[in-house]
Amino acid sequence: MTAQTKFRTAFNPAAARKDFQILSRSVYGKPLVYLDNAASAQKPRQVLDAMDDFAVSEYANVHRGVHYLSATATERYEAARETVRKFLNAESSGEIVFTKGGTEAINLVAYSYAMPRIEAGDEIVLTVMEHHSNIVPWHFLRERQGAVLRWVDVRDDGSLDLDSLASMIGPKTKLVAVTHISNVLGTVNPIKEIVARAHAKGVPVLVDGCQGAVHETVDVRDQDVDFYAVTAHKLYGPTGIGALYAKKAHLKAMRPFNGGGEMINEVTRDMVTYADPPARFEAGTPPIIESVGLAAALDYVNSFDRAAVKAHEHDLLAYAREGVRQFNWLRVIGDAPGKAAILSFEAEGMHAHDLATILDREGLAVRAGHHCAQPLMERFGVASTTRASFALYNTRAEVDVMIEALAKARKILG
Amino acid sequence: MDQSLRELYQEVILDHSRHPRHFGKLEHATNTAQGYNPLCGDRVTVYLIVGNDDRIADIKFEGKGCAISQASASLMTDMIVGRTVAEAEKLMGGFLELVKGENVVDLNDDDRERLDVMAGVSAFPMRVKCATLAWHTMKSALEGGGTAKTE
Numbered sequence: 412m413t414a415q416t417k418f419r420t421a422f423n424p425a426a427a428r429k430d431f432q433i434l435s436r437s438v439y440g441k442p443l444v445y446l447d448n449a450a451s452a453q454k455p456r457q458v459l460d461a462m463d464d465f466a467v468s469e470y471a472n473v474h475r476g477v478h479y480l481s482a483t484a485t486e487r488y489e490a491a492r493e494t495v496r497k498f499l500n501a502e503s504s505g506e507i508v509f510t511k512g513g514t515e516a517i518n519l520v521a522y523s524y525a526m527p528r529i530e531a532g533d534e535i536v537l538t539v540m541e542h543h544s545n546i547v548p549w550h551f552l553r554e555r556q557g558a559v560l561r562w563v564d565v566r567d568d569g570s571l572d573l574d575s576l577a578s579m580i581g582p583k584t585k586l587v588a589v590t591h592i593s594n595v596l597g598t599v600n601p602i603k604e605i606v607a608r609a610h611a612k613g614v615p616v617l618v619d620g621c622q623g624a625v626h627e628t629v630d631v632r633d634q635d636v637d638f639y640a641v642t643a644h645k646l647y648g649p650t651g652i653g654a655l656y657a658k659k660a661h662l663k664a665m666r667p668f669n670g671g672g673e674m675i676n677e678v679t680r681d682m683v684t685y686a687d688p689p690a691r692f693e694a695g696t697p698p699i700i701e702s703v704g705l706a707a708a709l710d711y712v713n714s715f716d717r718a719a720v721k722a723h724e725h726d727l728l729a730y731a732r733e734g735v736r737q738f739n740w741l742r743v744i745g746d747a748p749g750k751a752a753i754l755s756f757e758a759e760g761m762h763a764h765d766l767a768t769i770l771d772r773e774g775l776a777v778r779a780g781h782h783c784a785q786p787l788m789e790r791f792g793v794a795s796t797t798r799a800s801f802a803l804y805n806t807r808a809e810v811d812v813m814i815e816a817l818a819k820a821r822k823i824l825g
Numbered sequence: 826m827d828q829s830l831r832e833l834y835q836e837v838i839l840d841h842s843r844h845p846r847h848f849g850k851l852e853h854a855t856n857t858a859q860g861y862n863p864l865c866g867d868r869v870t871v872y873l874i875v876g877n878d879d880r881i882a883d884i885k886f887e888g889k890g891c892a893i894s895q896a897s898a899s900l901m902t903d904m905i906v907g908r909t910v911a912e913a914e915k916l917m918g919g920f921l922e923l924v925k926g927e928n929v930v931d932l933n934d935d936d937r938e939r940l941d942v943m944a945g946v947s948a949f950p951m952r953v954k955c956a957t958l959a960w961h962t963m964k965s966a967l968e969g970g971g972t973a974k975t976e
Contacts, residue, residue, distance in 0.1 A: 439827065762891035764865055765834070768949060772827045781866045794866045794889055823834050824892065 422719035428804045430455035430711075441774030444809045449594050449622060449753050449800030450778055451644045454708075458648055461707035462700050473699055474673055474690070488699055491706035492689070495654050498709045499639060500630040506662065508655045508689040509697050513621040514544040516640035516655035517588075519692060520617050521548035522668040524638070524661060525586055531557030534583045536614075538563040538571060538600075539790045540593040543783040545619040549588060559583070565790065569596035569745035577608040587616045591623025591639075595782045595798065596745025597728070597753035599627060603634045610635065615661070621645055621653075625802075626724065626751040628717055631656050643701065647802075648708030652701035655692075662688035669694035720803045724752035727801045727810060734814040740821065744791050752801035755782075758817075761824045763795040769823055770797075773816040832945030833952075834892065842892035847902035851885040860888070860962030860973040862954060867894055871962045879909050884963075891955050897943060898959030904939060910967055916940075917960045923947070924956045 428434050431453045436443050445453060465487060471480035473488045489504070496504040510516040525535070535549045539562050552558035561584070563576045571589075580587065587609045592599050602623075606616045615637035620629060624641045631639050638661070642653035657665075667674055667685055671694035676684040685691045712720075731754050735741050740759040758766055767779035778798040781788045788794060799813060851872035860869040869888035876882045884902045901920075905913040919932035920940055926947030929937065946956045958973070965973040 764891040764952070764955065765893070768833070768952060769830060772830050780864060785866065788866065794868075823830065824839070 422715055422723045422803070424723060424804055424806055427455075427715070428806075430457060431804055432456065434804060438774050438776075439772050441772075442812075444773075444775045444812050446799040446801065446805065446809070446813065447776045447778050448625075448802035448805075449645070449782075449798065451650070452625070452647045452802050453804070454649065454704075455647055455711050457711050458704050458707045462649065462704040465703040466700050470700065472696055484699060487706075488697070488702050491702035494706040494709050495641075495656075498624070498629070498713070499641070499656050500632055501656050502632060503659065505687075505689055506656055506659050508657065508662070508692045509702060510640075510653045510655055510692075511651055511698065512644070512653035513619065513640045513642035514653075516638075516642075516653050517545055517617065517619060518548050519655055519668050520638050520640075520657070521551060523665040523692070524657075525549075525552060525558075526556065527666065529556050529558045529585055532559060532583060533557075533585045534559045534561050534579075534581065535586050535588060536561045536563060536576065536579045536584055537588045538565065538576070538590070539786045540565055540569070540571070540596055540598060540784065541588065541590055541786070542594050542619060542621070543785070544621075545588050545590060545617075546786065558585075562786070563589075565596070565598070565787075566747075568747050569593065569598045569750070570747035571598065571600050571605075573601065573604060573608065576605060580609055580612045580614055584612070584614045587614055588619070589616065590619040590621075591629075592626055592751045592753075593745065593784075593787070594622050594753065594800075595755050595784045595787055595796065596747065597750035597755075598745060598747040599623075599749055599751055602636060606635045606637075622751065622753070626721065637661055643705040643708060646705075646708050647711055649698075649701040649704035652698040652705050654705075657688075659688070662692070665692075667691050667694065671695045673697075715803070723803065724801050724805075727805055727807065728752040728754060730807050731799060731801075731810045731813065734810060735817065738817060738821070740825065741817070744793070744796055753798065754800070755796040755798045757791075757793050757796050758821075761820065763797040765824055766797050766817075766820050769820040770813070770816045773812065773819065775813055775816055777813075829945065829948040833949060835942060835945065837942045838896040838945075839892060841896035841899040845886075845895055845899035847885045847899065847906070849885050849887055851883060854885075856966040856970065858962050858966035858970045858973055860958045860965070862890075862894075862958055864954070865891070867891065867955070867958065869894065869898055869959050869962050871898075871959060871966050873963070873966050875910060875967070879911070881905055881908055881910065881913060886959060886962075890958070891952075893946060893952055893955040894958050897956045900939070900943065901959050901963060904936070905963070913967070914964065917964060920960060921957060924953050 471484045473485040617638040639656040644650040674694040763779035854872035856873040867890035874883040922929045924946040961973040
């Protein structure tokens with residue numbers, strides 16, 4: 412690689428920061444340092460403008476009217492679906508179902524795919540690092556249909572033991588549900604291998620990609636996943652929209668989970684027939700403006716060299732990891748090789764909420780609590796952790812602020 | 826340091842949280858309840874012995890939580906032991922007003938002064954639920970048990 416190409420592919424966080432006006436505000440008189448990106452990322456001007464422009468000049472309901480604006484809005488909505496297809500490298504945009512978020516995408520699989528296929532005693536394999544959104548829908552199946560949840564443990568460094576996962580998959584297993592990236596540990600799971608192991612036993616795999624799609628390049632065909640759930644708001648897009656990728660054969664065999672307008676073929680007093688996927692799963696008026704925002708967010712992410720962004724985020728993580736090493740009272744939870752830029756830790760003698768309150772007054776937005784991952788908290792023997800999660804716009808200078816604030820918190824509480 | 830932080834984490838609070846009074850399980854409790862904060866996962870159990878004279882003869886608590894919730898529980902147990910149920914509930918009313926930054930209407934000067942160390946919480950609306958967890962749990966125990974939740 413020549414020096415010139417290197418220069419062109421380098422990622423400049425300072426330039427990207429200018430797209431996020433909120434990052435220049437202050438809180439309590441201190442510059443905002445936003446490190447709660449795994450909960451939700453901030454939105455760049457490009458996303459906000461795209462939604463605003465669309466609402467101002469092209470908005471109408473989709474798939475219904477014959478009028479000009481309805482046709483325009485429908486085109487934009489379907490174009491957004493195509494943008495998501497490309498982002499995930501799905502074969503056809505018909506495999507992309509818009510949902511209100513990652514949670515609804517997983518619930519759609521639980522209700523429409525798993526529920527009719529589960530009998531008492533059938534098993535669902537999941538990992539202890541799942542977010543509640545990839546746990547509770549399976550508890551529904553346990554409660555209502557007698558499904559058995561089989562939990563794959565993690566190693567002490569937060570990595571998944573593939574052999575242990577594979578050994579859990581038996582003749583009664585109906586689905587493997589696993590996250591691509593842990594929202595607490597940052598662990599990046601080897602999806603392609605997991606899928607290969609599961610498919611070898613004829614079991615489909617659902618991947619919670621809410622964090623994964625942010626930090627990793629997703630290729631659902633190469634990974635051969637059956638279902639992949641994403642949400643827009645962690646990807647610099649708006650709230651209220653997400654998507655489910657599902658293999659066409661699965662979608663065709665699935666009954667709808669929500670009933671209403673836009674998802675039917677024909678309705679009479681005595682019968683109803685359903686539209687083909689993906690419309691079959693999109694009852695009611697969808698998040699239309701948000702779909703335009705989601706497409707703009709994916710365009711935004713793709714406007715950078717994603718490998719360079721990833722390298723930048725990894726640099727921040729390594730820098731922060733090194734920075735907290737000086738604190739012998741701080742225990743990092745999750746140190747798996749190649750992990751994404753999420754740093755969770757427990758501080759001796761300091762509760763996560765006290766710590767986060769003090770950091771907050773220094774302008775730092777971090778997360779404290781169980782991060783909707785209580786089985787994982789239990790696995791590591793903690794009630795809660797403090798979590799700093801990085802995005803493309805964060806900088807080393809912000810990590811410095813965090814390290815200083817941690818030292819200060821120790822002084823106050825220690 | 827930020828003045829409101831200094832007030833929130835003043836020495837009395839930190840001392841209570843590090844060395845909580847009345848911490849532990851109470852055998853032969855007449856009233857017990859568990860408190861749970863689903864947002865942070867903090868738990869507290871409050872044990873009371875209420876005599877025939879309606880007086881709180883003894884109280885203990887156990888659980889895990891942040892400095893604010895632990896200090897608040899510790900201070901509460903210190904203050905309500907020996908009071909009647911009605912007095913304890915009245916004290917709780919005053920405490921809730923105090924941490925929410927409302928006008929405290931019905932506390933005597935001595936109680937007001939002792940509770941005042943918790944007044945700093947009112948500047949941190951997200952933390953009010955931490956301060957009130959043990960109190961709600963105490964009330965729930967007096968009312969016959971069950972699980973109190975703050976969120």
